[in-house]
Amino acid sequence: xxxxxxxxxxxxxxxxxxxxxxxxxxxxxxxxxxxxxxxxxxxxxxxxxxxxxxxxxxxxxxxxxxxxxxxxxxxxxxxxxxxxxxxxxxxxxxxxxxxxxxxxxxxxxxxxxxxxxxxxxxxxxxxxxxxxxxxxxxxxxxxxxxxxxxxxxxxxxxxxxxxxxxxxxxxxxxxxxxxxxxxxxxxxxxx
Amino acid sequence: xxxxxxxxxxxxxxxxxxxxxxxxxxxxxxxxxxxxxxxxxxxxxxxxxxxxxxxxxxxxxxxxxxxxxxxxxxxxxxxxxxxxxxxxxxxxxxxxxxxxxxxxxxxxxxxxxxxxxxxxxxxxxxxxxxxxxxxxxxxxxxxxxxxxxxxxxxxxxxxxxxxxxxxxxxxxxxxxxxxxxxxxxxxxxxx
DNA sequence: CCACTGTGAGACAAGAATGTCTCACGTGGG
DNA sequence: CCCACGTGAGACATTCTTGTCTCACAGTGG
Numbered sequence: 001x002x003x004x005x006x007x008x009x010x011x012x013x014x015x016x017x018x019x020x021x022x023x024x025x026x027x028x029x030x031x032x033x034x035x036x037x038x039x040x041x042x043x044x045x046x047x048x049x050x051x052x053x054x055x056x057x058x059x060x061x062x063x064x065x066x067x068x069x070x071x072x073x074x075x076x077x078x079x080x081x082x083x084x085x086x087x088x089x090x091x092x093x094x095x096x097x098x099x100x101x102x103x104x105x106x107x108x109x110x111x112x113x114x115x116x117x118x119x120x121x122x123x124x125x126x127x128x129x130x131x132x133x134x135x136x137x138x139x140x141x142x143x144x145x146x147x148x149x150x151x152x153x154x155x156x157x158x159x160x161x162x163x164x165x166x167x168x169x170x171x172x173x174x175x176x177x178x179x180x181x182x183x184x185x186x187x188x189x190x191x
Numbered sequence: 192x193x194x195x196x197x198x199x200x201x202x203x204x205x206x207x208x209x210x211x212x213x214x215x216x217x218x219x220x221x222x223x224x225x226x227x228x229x230x231x232x233x234x235x236x237x238x239x240x241x242x243x244x245x246x247x248x249x250x251x252x253x254x255x256x257x258x259x260x261x262x263x264x265x266x267x268x269x270x271x272x273x274x275x276x277x278x279x280x281x282x283x284x285x286x287x288x289x290x291x292x293x294x295x296x297x298x299x300x301x302x303x304x305x306x307x308x309x310x311x312x313x314x315x316x317x318x319x320x321x322x323x324x325x326x327x328x329x330x331x332x333x334x335x336x337x338x339x340x341x342x343x344x345x346x347x348x349x350x351x352x353x354x355x356x357x358x359x360x361x362x363x364x365x366x367x368x369x370x371x372x373x374x375x376x377x378x379x380x381x382x
Numbered sequence: 383c384c385a386c387t388g389t390g391a392g393a394c395a396a397g398a399a400t401g402t403c404t405c406a407c408g409t410g411g412g
Numbered sequence: 413c414c415c416a417c418g419t420g421a422g423a424c425a426t427t428c429t430t431g432t433c434t435c436a437c438a439g440t441g442g
Contacts, residue, residue: 027299028300029297029299032428032429032430033430033431034430043389043391044390044391044430045389045390045392045432046388046389046390049388049389053430053431087377106220106297108218108219108220109219109221131377134377138379140377141371141375141379141380143367144368145360147360148368148372149372149377151350151351151354152347152368152372154350155346155347155349155350155351156343156346156350158346159343159345160339160342163338169338169339173339177335177336177339180332180334180335181335181340181376182372183376183377183378184376185371185372185373185376186278186322186325186331186335186373187275187331187332187376188329188332189332189380223398223399223400224399224401233420234419234421235420235421236402236403236420236422237419239400239401239402240419245400
């Protein structure tokens with residue numbers, strides 16, 4: 001009875017499919033199921049066996065993205081230490097998922113249905129809490145609302161992912177560029 | 192001979208159609224030609240008389256967005272005065288077009304063909320020149336590349352437009368939030 | 383050797399969106 | 413009044429995507 005073995009193989013395949021789908025859809029969000037299947041190196045039939053339809057695939061990508069972001073929030077320990085350093089750790093931890101996040105961020109179809117993944121609300125809550133904590137400790141300015149800082153972080157992560165994928169920014173500078181701009185801004189601090 | 196009069200009416204209609212299409216597509220980028228027509232208050236046939244097809248419509252929106260952004264660059268006189276104030280004037284001038292810009296920014300289909308509108312290159316050039324000028328005058332820090340600042344500006348404009356359209360940020364705070372974050376960052380400057 | 387499972391390839395129908403066409407209606411000018 | 417023009421409504425074929433199905437093939441374990 002090799003049922004367990006087959007399950008593990010399927011799980012691996014499923015994850016691999018999800019990864020390549022994320023990579024492809026980040027670059028071309030209108031890719032066909034056929035293109036997604038070919039990008040994953042499987043046939044469209046097998047793709048349909050893993051994900052009931054395109055909607056299920058996007059939902060799975062959404063769940064994956066949320067899981068990775070929440071994992072990044074955990075490993076970055078955003079509740080500890082100075083908020084600025086917490087943001088730095090967070091961006092560094094979330095960098096591998098930035099491309100997927102950028103895709104999901106522009107898939108506004110995800111947010112128009114009545115049943116939308118509550119993971120986004122959890123993430124928003126944790127991020128706004130981080131920025132609010134920074135404000136309360138006097139580390140962050142209070143004239144930029146936590147909600148806007150959260151939104152700006154999403155936008156900068158997406159911009160950074162696209163800029164890197166198109167070669168306009170070096171991949172090594174991803175975290176630095178985002179964190180420095182988000183925290184310090186473009187203006188030079190008077191010495 | 193009312194040819195001239197009809198032309199002017201058509202031009203007005205065309206602009207009106209373009210505006211409503213921009214509003215709709217910014218919110219739902221996969222809207223049908225039928226939905227676009229209904230949103231503009233015309234029939235699908237008339238929409239097709241104005242724009243040969245969906246591609247032509249998107250291209251027209253692209254041209255409109257580029258024109259508005261370049262107009263904003265002109266009225267903001269980004270070559271004059273301190274670079275920081277120039278950025279402020281620019282964001283204020285570009286605010287009405289931010290939604291359209293956000294739509295075009297995520298329509299990566301526009302950038303994969305071989306013949307892509309060279310207006311983007313012109314805009315990029317003028318924006319990077321602005322940030323480079325700020326660096327050369329010592330106003331901006333030099334460790335954030337002009338290319339990244341340009342990309343970040345696009346991203347923040349898009350994030351701001353979405354945040355406003357979904358009520359997470361007050362419309363009145365649009366310019367302030369973007370400019371302050373882009374130039375000053377979230378970190379509080381030590382008094 | 384045989385049964386079972388997962389896979390790839392392809393056929394197929396259903397649906398949606400697009401692009402094109404025709405026709406009737408209303409309006410405004412000659 | 414009449415005519416030209418733009419328009420709306422609808423029909424129509426076409427194309428693309430999707431979802432489902434069947435069948436043959438390969439690998440694995442008993």
